[in-house]
Amino acid sequence: MEFPEAHEINSVVTDVPPPRFARVHYDPTSPELDHPEAVACDEIQTLPLDQFKEGASIAVGVGSRGIDRIDSVATAVVTELQDRGFTPFVVPAMGSHGGATAQGQREVLASYDITEERLGCPIDPRTGTTVLDEANHGFPVNWSTAALEADATIVINRVKAHTNFQGTFESGLTKMAVVGLGKQEGAQKAHEHAVVKGYETILRDAFDVIRSQSNLIGGIALVENFHDRLAEVAGIPIGELPDGEAPLLERAYEYMPTLPYDELDVLVVDRIGKDVSGAGMDTNVIGRYNVLNTDDPEFPDVKRIYVRGLTEATHGNGAGIGLADVTRRSLVEELDLKQVYTNIITSNSLSKAAIPLVLPTDEHALNTALASVGPYDPEQIRVVWIRDTGHLFEFRISEALVGKAGDVSVNAWERLTFEDGEALFEET
Numbered sequence: 001m002e003f004p005e006a007h008e009i010n011s012v013v014t015d016v017p018p019p020r021f022a023r024v025h026y027d028p029t030s031p032e033l034d035h036p037e038a039v040a041c042d043e044i045q046t047l048p049l050d051q052f053k054e055g056a057s058i059a060v061g062v063g064s065r066g067i068d069r070i071d072s073v074a075t076a077v078v079t080e081l082q083d084r085g086f087t088p089f090v091v092p093a094m095g096s097h098g099g100a101t102a103q104g105q106r107e108v109l110a111s112y113d114i115t116e117e118r119l120g121c122p123i124d125p126r127t128g129t130t131v132l133d134e135a136n137h138g139f140p141v142n143w144s145t146a147a148l149e150a151d152a153t154i155v156i157n158r159v160k161a162h163t164n165f166q167g168t169f170e171s172g173l174t175k176m177a178v179v180g181l182g183k184q185e186g187a188q189k190a191h192e193h194a195v196v197k198g199y200e201t202i203l204r205d206a207f208d209v210i211r212s213q214s215n216l217i218g219g220i221a222l223v224e225n226f227h228d229r230l231a232e233v234a235g236i237p238i239g240e241l242p243d244g245e246a247p248l249l250e251r252a253y254e255y256m257p258t259l260p261y262d263e264l265d266v267l268v269v270d271r272i273g274k275d276v277s278g279a280g281m282d283t284n285v286i287g288r289y290n291v292l293n294t295d296d297p298e299f300p301d302v303k304r305i306y307v308r309g310l311t312e313a314t315h316g317n318g319a320g321i322g323l324a325d326v327t328r329r330s331l332v333e334e335l336d337l338k339q340v341y342t343n344i345i346t347s348n349s350l351s352k353a354a355i356p357l358v359l360p361t362d363e364h365a366l367n368t369a370l371a372s373v374g375p376y377d378p379e380q381i382r383v384v385w386i387r388d389t390g391h392l393f394e395f396r397i398s399e400a401l402v403g404k405a406g407d408v409s410v411n412a413w414e415r416l417t418f419e420d421g422e423a424l425f426e427e428t
Contacts, residue, residue, distance in 0.1 A: 003329050006360045006421065013364050014371040018416040019378040019398035021385065021425065026393055026408050030225035030255045036069055036233050037076035040156075040220050043235030044080050047218045052151055054085035059124075059147040059215075061093030061155035063180050064108045066275035066313060066390075067222060068230045071113040074156055077220060078121050089122040090114070091147045093155055093180030095187030096346035097274060097317075099339050102127050111275075111313050129183045132213035137202065139193050141178075141209040142186035148214060155181070155219035159248040161256055163279040164291045164349065167200035170249055171278070173219040174242035178206040184346055191348040195292045204242060211238055223248050225255045228390055257392040258285055259384060260405035262299040265373045268366070268385040269307045272321065273314030274343075279352060280320020281307070282389035288323050290351045304369040308362065310334050311388065319343040322354035325372075326365045332358050361421025396425070 033039060052058075058081050062074050074090065081088040090109070098104030102125040109115070109123065116123050129142035147153045155176045162170035169175075179187045186206075194202040210216055218237040225231040232251065236244045272280035283289050287300040307324040309331050310316065316336025321327060332355065344353040359365040370376060370383070383398035394411075402410060414425040 003332070003358045004360065006364065009359070009364065013359070013367050014376075016367055016371050016376050017378050018366070018370070019381055019383060019400070020428075021383075021396045021398055021414045021416055022402050022410045023396050023412045023414055023425075024394070024408050024410050026260065026395070028226055028407050030227065031231045032225055032227070032229045033231060033233065036222070036230040037072050039233040040073050040076050041080040043220055043233055044077065046235035047154060047237050049084065049086070049152070049217070052086065056086050056151040058086045058088045059091045059144075059150035059153040060088050061091050061144075061147065061153060061157075061176060061181055061219075062109065062114060063157055063176055064092070064094035064097040064105075064274060065158060065278075066112065067158045068224055068228055070156070071118060073220070073222065073230075073233070074114055075119050077154075077156060078119050082120070089124055089150070090119060091144055091153075091181070092123070092125050093144070093157075093176050095179045095182060096184040096342050100127060100184040100342050100346070107315070111315070127183050129185050133209045135202075135205040135209050137193055137197055137205050139189045141206045141213075142182045142189065143210060143214055144181040144183055147181055150215060153181070153214065153216045155216070156222070157219065158222045158224060159245050160224070160252045161249075161282075161284050162199065163277055163283040164289055165199040165294060169200070169203075169242045169245040172245045172249065173221055173236060174203055174207050174245060176219070177210050177216055178203050182206075184342070188346045188348075191346060195348050207242055211241075221245060221248055223252050223255065226257050227393055228257070231255055256284065257282070257390060259300060259386075259392060260408060261382070261384065261401060262301065263382065264300065264302045264384055265381050266304045266306065266369045266383045267302045268369075268383065269305065269324070269389065270385075270387050271309045271311045272307055272318065272388065273311030274317050274319065275311055275313040276388045276390045277320070279323065279349075280314075280318065281323060283323070285389040285392070286323060290323055291349055303373045306365050306369045307331065307356075308365075315339070317343060320352050321356065322352040324356045326357045326359060326369050327355075328362060328365050329358055329360050361418075362423040363418040363421045366423065
């Protein structure tokens with residue numbers, strides 16, 4: 001596909017003077033664990049491991065998110081299991097991520113430094129599944145054959161707000177057990193039925209089957225603070241799932257990185273990626289779900305979103321780019337559409353793979369976004385410019401937003417200019 005060159009659209013892109021920007025620091029109070037690895041080892045004792053003999057094999061499900069210190073926490077859990085006389089191995093629990101291939105999922109784990117050498121145990125990345133039983137809503141529940149061959153399985157995952165729905169539990173151990181260990185087949189079936197029956201209903205339904213028909217015994221739940229650092233670690237045995245995640249989810253919402261503004265004209269996002277959020281950028285930050293049969297949240301209300309690039313760790317998986325209104329050609333050239341389509345078709349969130357308006361440079365894209373929200377006034381337009389939706393402790397705001405939120409302090413005033421179409425900031 002060929003996108004317009006700069007000279008072909010210069011006449012239709014309105015050249016507007018950019019607003020003055022302030023680089024700000026946002027620092028709401030939130031707790032942090034000094035040694036989450038030690039807490040994880042202690043929390044293992046809450047899981048029903050006493051029923052297993054020495055040498056029993058324990059599958060440890062680990063996912064594809066960029067969780068704080070996930071490599072050291074996973075390694076600590078594996079080491080603790082070995083010290084207790086068990087034989088652990090790691091199973092990728094990430095649904096269709098990594099292109100739904102064994103090698104791809106191994107590579108995703110390696111990008112977080114989760115390797116056999118680091119862990120001190122094998123990784124079994126097989127993507128095959130076994131049908132455990134049929135759920136009440138009439139769909140087969142697929143589950144990782146590699147995990148099922150172990151004597152027991154535990155999962156390690158972050159508890160957080162989901163990007164598609166709100167409920168008693170959202171993204172966490174239950175979802176990982178159903179979708180992550182369901183591999184591509186299980187993830188797709190869960191999402192197919194969720195868009196009709198609702199995510200919480202389908203996850204509960206499938207988890208009932210997993211509880212009775214698999215070897216899952218529980219998991220280690222992780223909660224991050226505003227700065228994406230681990231704030232809590234808790235073991236939850238299977239008998240307390242899924243509702244045992246509810247108190248952790250409440251605190252995850254309390255600590256969750258969000259912007260301190262309800263209404264914006266333009267949000268500029270430097271990068272999106274699967275390591276930032278399952279939707280590329282956190283839908284709770286941008287105020288857009290784009291999910292069938294689900295209303296978008298009332299706030300924040302963002303008129304235009306411009307996404308500039310992808311994270312390195314997402315390896316070209318730009319799933320979620322459809323949440324943006326504008327992007328630039330350099331991002332589109334990085335897209336690995338095989339990964340994007342595999343992920344999006346599995347999740348049934350088709351609009352999240354739609355390619356937005358593609359413009360040649362920052363200057364064209366930003367001018368288009370700024371000029372498309374109504375009569376333009378550089379002193380009144382409300383713009384926030386962030387690194388990504390997971391890093392909201394430092395960002396830029398336009399002049400109109402200065403002084404409009406607490407816990408936000410100005411570090412410096414900056415002027416936005418363009419060099420060969422690329423955005424540059426310099427202090428004034």
